[in-house]
Amino acid sequence: MAGILVYVLAKDGEFNKNSLGAISEAAKLAGQLGGEASAIVVGGDFADDKLATLGAYGAAKVYKVSGPEGLAQPAVDAMAKVMTDNGLDVALFGGGLLGLEIGAGLAARIDAGVTMEATGAKADGGKIVVERPVLQDSQIVDVGFSGKAVVIGRLNSFEPNDGVGAAGAVETVDVEFNDFSLKAELVTRGEQRGEDVNIEDADILIAGGRGLGEKDKFGLCEDLAGALGGAVAATRAVVDAGWYPYAAQIGQTGKTVAPKLYLAAGISGAIQHKVGMQASENIVAINKDPNAPIFEFSDLGIVGDLHKIVPKLTEAIKAKKGA
């Protein structure tokens, strides 16, 4: 039986929204291909009735594997076994970092084709065809597979729909992990660096990137956010550099937001950032590089030096509000 297996990422007893979206996408695809969608959860010690809730999103079956969570290679072992034992030939991931790692390792293991950053998938003549933007989203390619397929979605490409099916049938699978799969050991997971800031509820976000030049220059964003009544967000580059808290990070391994106004200062607009903010109502970007990718998806682009523009913009907005 042809079928699609979806990896479900979870932490602290909660399933990841993008994994739920992937289940719904898989159910749709499986319907077109004439098979079933199933889900797999590795580790996390879930109760069967919680796992069965994945059925609502479209997983007819839920494979439960006990083992290390938060690492890729044990999940590769588990998925390879489940796919082989049950004759499944497509694996689907909702995106993120672990999805990339597991998907790539799985493709190597089961000798499948692998496509990442998928924004859509369809059945064409009984075979799966995946849509993938390439070269900084300047082109979209349709990818086909000979044999098995591993499809790793772009973050937020698949919407969860919990009205697809009934409770999933939970099946416990014992997996014997490879020696090398156990040679990475998670010491701490999901550490929040920096203070806990709330950017998800803000209508206005002023986001700062590496173009700010140094940590202290986040003050420029904070002042502008203060004047407009918004909050401050950041890119991974500046979070990794320790300039701003992780809780304020937008993108693939950060938050997804859709404020009324998103103003980017000194941000290049990398895909991994874009996936977390492209649904914003109004996107304004200030960047000194006229070729910065962010101008491709901003509603108002300003080519210039943020250090000169932002302070004056803050003053002008304060003056306007005071008037």
Add this chain to the structure above:
Amino acid sequence: MKIAVLVKEVPDAAVEKRIDSGTKRLDRSGEKNLNPFDTHAIEAAMQLREGGAVQVDEIVAVTMGPESSKSALTKAVSLGADRSVQLTDDGLAGSDVNATGYALAKVLESESPDLVLLGQQSDDGECYAVGAVVADHLKMPSLTQVVKLEASGDTLTCERQAEYGYDTVKVTLPAVISVGDAINEPRYPSLKAIMGAKKKPLETKSAGDVGIDAGKVGESGSKTQVLGLNPPPQKASGELIADADDDIDGAVAKIVSWLDERKLI
């Protein structure tokens, strides 16, 4: 300890990248350069060597690519690698990411490194995947996007950002680690190093030399096929204030009225 660093030749950042509609492959005709993300992997190897916590006996740069990819190796050597290996073979052309990872794993097997380092992504392929593919073939533990790397004995302590925040992971060598671009600030090669790089050993190998199964590589051995090529959906292009620096006050006034019109102030 022996470190192998995977490096790739990619179109230079200044070249506008396009896909050839005939071959459906990347047009590689323009200026080329070492993948900028790989310079962080070389730098990470150098810092392990210079850090002194472990003894690094050798750093080998490894690439798979056409004849021209030698220049990426030379650049890698100027940045600190001791020697380099080029896997080049017409039969490898058109390999997808899984086939590329398999071929690279075969070359690496012939080198038996204790640590394989690579970049977070290739600037042209943007697959973020070669590390995990290589690791599965080599049966080694693996992590990607590592932004802090410490070695002690045969253990690496790695930090990286995943979906829920920062993870700290201990990995036992031999291992395959791809590093994020925040891990370090790559050095510039000295003039002496640039001059000397061409004199360091560069070994060229064919697919047969390293026991690659020809049926698993190249366009015919790849399990993915590019079926079609389309432009992205047309989006109404936004407004642009070019050269704002020439008239800051004017630009600011325009931004304010733009925001005001949309009731954002």
